[in-house]
Amino acid sequence: MKKRTIKIVISLILFVISLSIAFSSIWLNNSIYIISYLIVGLEIVKKAIRNIIRGKVFDENFLMTIATLGAFSIGEFPEAVAVMLFYQIGELFQDYAVDKSRKSISSLMEMKPDFANRKREEKIEKVSPEEVKIGEEIIVKPGEKVPLDGIILDGNSLLDTSALTGEPVPKQVKIGDEILSGTINQTGVLNIKVTKEFGESTVCKILELVENASSKKSKSENFITKFAKYYTPIVVIIALILAVVPPFIFKVGNFTDWLYRALSFLVVSCPCALVISIPLSFFGGIGGASKVGVLVKGSNYLEALAKTDTIVFDKTGTLTKGVFEVQKIEAVDRTNEELLEIAAKAEYYSNHPISQSLKKAYQKQIDTSQIKQTQEIAGLGIKAIVQEKEIFVGNEKLMIENQIEYKACEEIGTILYVAIDKKFAGTIVISDEIKEDSYQAIKKLKKSNIKEIVMLTGDKEKVAKSVAKSLGIETVYAELLPDGKVRKIEELLKKKNKKQKLAFVGDGMNDSPVLALADVGIAMGGIGAQSSIEAADIVIMTDEPSKIASSIQIAKKTIRIAKENIIFAIAVKVGILLLTAIRIIYYVGSSFCRCWCICNCNCK
Numbered sequence: 001m002k003k004r005t006i007k008i009v010i011s012l013i014l015f016v017i018s019l020s021i022a023f024s025s026i027w028l029n030n031s032i033y034i035i036s037y038l039i040v041g042l043e044i045v046k047k048a049i050r051n052i053i054r055g056k057v058f059d060e061n062f063l064m065t066i067a068t069l070g071a072f073s074i075g076e077f078p079e080a081v082a083v084m085l086f087y088q089i090g091e092l093f094q095d096y097a098v099d100k101s102r103k104s105i106s107s108l109m110e111m112k113p114d115f116a117n118r119k120r121e122e123k124i125e126k127v128s129p130e131e132v133k134i135g136e137e138i139i140v141k142p143g144e145k146v147p148l149d150g151i152i153l154d155g156n157s158l159l160d161t162s163a164l165t166g167e168p169v170p171k172q173v174k175i176g177d178e179i180l181s182g183t184i185n186q187t188g189v190l191n192i193k194v195t196k197e198f199g200e201s202t203v204c205k206i207l208e209l210v211e212n213a214s215s216k217k218s219k220s221e222n223f224i225t226k227f228a229k230y231y232t233p234i235v236v237i238i239a240l241i242l243a244v245v246p247p248f249i250f251k252v253g254n255f256t257d258w259l260y261r262a263l264s265f266l267v268v269s270c271p272c273a274l275v276i277s278i279p280l281s282f283f284g285g286i287g288g289a290s291k292v293g294v295l296v297k298g299s300n301y302l303e304a305l306a307k308t309d310t311i312v313f314d315k316t317g318t319l320t321k322g323v324f325e326v327q328k329i330e331a332v333d334r335t336n337e338e339l340l341e342i343a344a345k346a347e348y349y350s351n352h353p354i355s356q357s358l359k360k361a362y363q364k365q366i367d368t369s370q371i372k373q374t375q376e377i378a379g380l381g382i383k384a385i386v387q388e389k390e391i392f393v394g395n396e397k398l399m400i401e402n403q404i405e406y407k408a409c410e411e412i413g414t415i416l417y418v419a420i421d422k423k424f425a426g427t428i429v430i431s432d433e434i435k436e437d438s439y440q441a442i443k444k445l446k447k448s449n450i451k452e453i454v455m456l457t458g459d460k461e462k463v464a465k466s467v468a469k470s471l472g473i474e475t476v477y478a479e480l481l482p483d484g485k486v487r488k489i490e491e492l493l494k495k496k497n498k499k500q501k502l503a504f505v506g507d508g509m510n511d512s513p514v515l516a517l518a519d520v521g522i523a524m525g526g527i528g529a530q531s532s533i534e535a536a537d538i539v540i541m542t543d544e545p546s547k548i549a550s551s552i553q554i555a556k557k558t559i560r561i562a563k564e565n566i567i568f569a570i571a572v573k574v575g576i577l578l579l580t581a582i583r584i585i586y587y588v589g590s591s592f593c594r595c596w597c598i599c600n601c602n603c604k
Contacts, residue, residue, distance in 0.1 A: 001092075008088050011040035015081050033077035041068060041084035058232040060087075066236065070266040090279035113147035113181065119191070129181075129198040140190045146183045149201045150192040152176060156378045157188035158352070161458075170353065172379040180481075188378065227278070227566065239266045278562050285558030293542040294551045301537040304520050306555035307501045310492060311450055311548065312514075314506035315457035315467055318524055319441075319545060320432040322507070324353055326361035327433065328411060331426035339426045343418050346384040346391040349374045354414060355382075357430050381416070392419040399424070412466040431463070434470060437544045442471050444549035454492065456485050456514075485514045493519075505540075505548060522548060 014036035023029045041064070048061040064087055071080035116129045117139040124139055129147040132138060137153065140146050146159070158170035161183045170186055173179060179192055181201040198204060243262035246252045282299035289296050296302050316322050331339035344362035347355035348371055359366070372385040380401065381394015392398055399406045399417050406424045409415045413431025417424070445453060454475040457464045464478035477488050493502055504511070504518035515521030515535040523536035524543045540547050 004088070004092055007039050008085065008092060011036045011081070011085060011088075014039070015078075015085060018081075019078060030077050033081050034072075037068070037072075037081045037084055040081075040088050044084065044087070058229055058236075060232075063232040063235070067266055070239075070263040074260055074263045113145040116147040117141070117144075129201075132194055132198065134194055134197060136194050138192050138194060140185045140192060142185055142187055142189065144185055146179055146181050146185060146190075146192070147201075148181050148192070148194045148198060149196040150179055150194045152179055152190055153193050154191035155188050157190055158186040158378075160184040160186055174379065231570075235266065239263070278565060281558055281562040281565055284561075285554055288558075289551055289554050292547060292550050292554075293540065293544070294547050294554075295539040295541060296551070297537050297539075301520055302555045302558055304501045305503065305538065305552055306559045307499060308503045308520055308552065309450060309500050310452040310454070310496065310502045311445060312454040312456055312489065312492065312502065312504045312518070313473070313545070314504075314511050315455055315459055315464060316432060317507040318505055319438045319455070319471060320434050320467065322432065324357050324414070324430050324432055326357055326428060327413060327431050328429040329426065330409070330428075332407075332424060334425065336426075339418055340428065342386060342391055342420065342425070343393050343416065343428055345371055345386045346374070346382050346393045350376055350382060352376075354416065354430055358416075358428070390421050392422070393417075412463055434467060435543075435545065437546050438471055441545035441548060442473065444546055445552075446472075448549050448552050450552075456480055456488055482511075482513050485511070486517060489514050489517050493517075503548075505545065507543075511535075522551075 014032050018029055018032040018036065023032075044061050045065050048059075048065040051057065051059055051061060064084060068080040068083050071077070071083065113129055115126050116132050117124050118127050118132055119137040119139055132148055138148060138150070142157070152173060152175050154175060156172070156174040159173055159179070161171050161180075171183075173190075178195075179190070181198075181204075239262045242265055243255070243259045247255045247258045252258075279299065282302055285302050286296045286299065289302070296305075313319050326340070329336040329340055340358070340362055341364075344358045345366055347358050348366050348368065370387045374382065374384040376382055377394065377398065380398040381392065384391050384393075392402060392404065393416055395415070396406070396408070396417065399419065402419070402422060404417075404419045404422050404424055406417050406419070407427070409417075409427045409429065411427075411429045411431075413429050416428040416430065418426050418428065442453060452475065453473050454477070455464065455468050455473050456477050458480055459478060461476075461478035464476050468474070468476040477484075480488065489502070489504060496502060501519040503520040503522055504514050505522040505524070506515055507524035511523075512535040515523060515537075520538060521536040522538045522540060524540050538551065540551075
């Protein structure tokens, strides 16, 4: 960017000097123009020559080269330099918004474990994960990342699986359970038998997915490049006809005069208005999107968004808040507030996300002197003495193990059963809450003629279908790891034709591979992981899904304005061509009249 800016500034200074200062020598004046042209345009000329050698003739580089060289050949040195300057300035504006570093997703490397505690003959040594072989045992302590895939031989714990599934609620694991690398051990010490080498582990596969997804991604071609494919050959053919047909077919004038006119037409036809107006149209669209809190990383992504007819959403953190809160309380023989108070006090010393949700919902200061003998029962819940009463707070298994009769709750979410002195006291439902804005987002997208809306999630199928039904989303795929999401996106992409585009909206580190693969990757910028923001093409800075519909409207309006600019610019050029054509008709008509008069006179 700096290099191109410096070139443009130097070329512009030389151009202004040549225009404003009347040099005594025309040769000196023209030399400055040529130097200015070479500084800003030599790269374009080289590209045009390289593309011609490769068989790619009619692109914007060829168009700029032939038009500016034509201007030089008829002595219009300022025109040649000005056209190339306009083009480069337009490209400079566009480059400000182009994403050049899709593969440099550095924060994803945070998932990669730095070491593994290998167990050999009752000794534990810290080694690189690459050194651990299949069948060897590793120890994972609380707070450490699981370095390799395996099976738990001893221990039970809670795992933070958010990097893989995007779901904030920890997963309970025990002896015999399969465990995946990239997760974080939260509570107990785990003895794991390795089943996959590091290169084949889940965390490595995710990193590979992100790197490979960019190369598979359908790249939208720049608007001006596609336009040049059709415009350039038409202009060149008309110029050739103008140079050859009148002098050789109609015998009007001499070849030198018509060659001059053809070159003049070529210069007039040069898309200087197009090459500055089209990038600026997109730059204006990108600026308009930024005003509503949407960052678009390039004009090609804005163009692709305008053609999007399928949008795939992640659930947690995208359509939902990604924070588990108390949604419903059903107390027995006491008030809901009293039941919440008892549960919050029993869970006071626990750092589990569910405990945090209870304490947040209670909102009052807790007298810790009332709490005694707190016991956290892995995989079941909490047992505590609160105000001299025995309190149980946990799942159904906790009730069954302590022979407590309870009423099953059919609500969607995490259900906490509360018992006081082994008598059932009620239930508390904790679940992720749907964003209010999500309802508006789905409605607006359907009104924007989006044909298909899909939801992918790592959450349980029952929860996923409940959220989808509430929002009006018909297609749902649940319990997916990152590679599962990639496969689903690939299936959806195969069903579409080249003109149709697919957008994926996500927020977590686990969404990065899919964001990179989709035609348009849209990330939630407020709470989204840094890796997903870097992998995305568009970032919603306000975390409001409804901004996607606004972005689509902006994209469509931008395309319309760009097309209007093209039509207006071409109309002017067609007008010039018509005036030239009228001149041809005049010469042809005059020649025909002269011939008729001569023939008529000779006959008489």
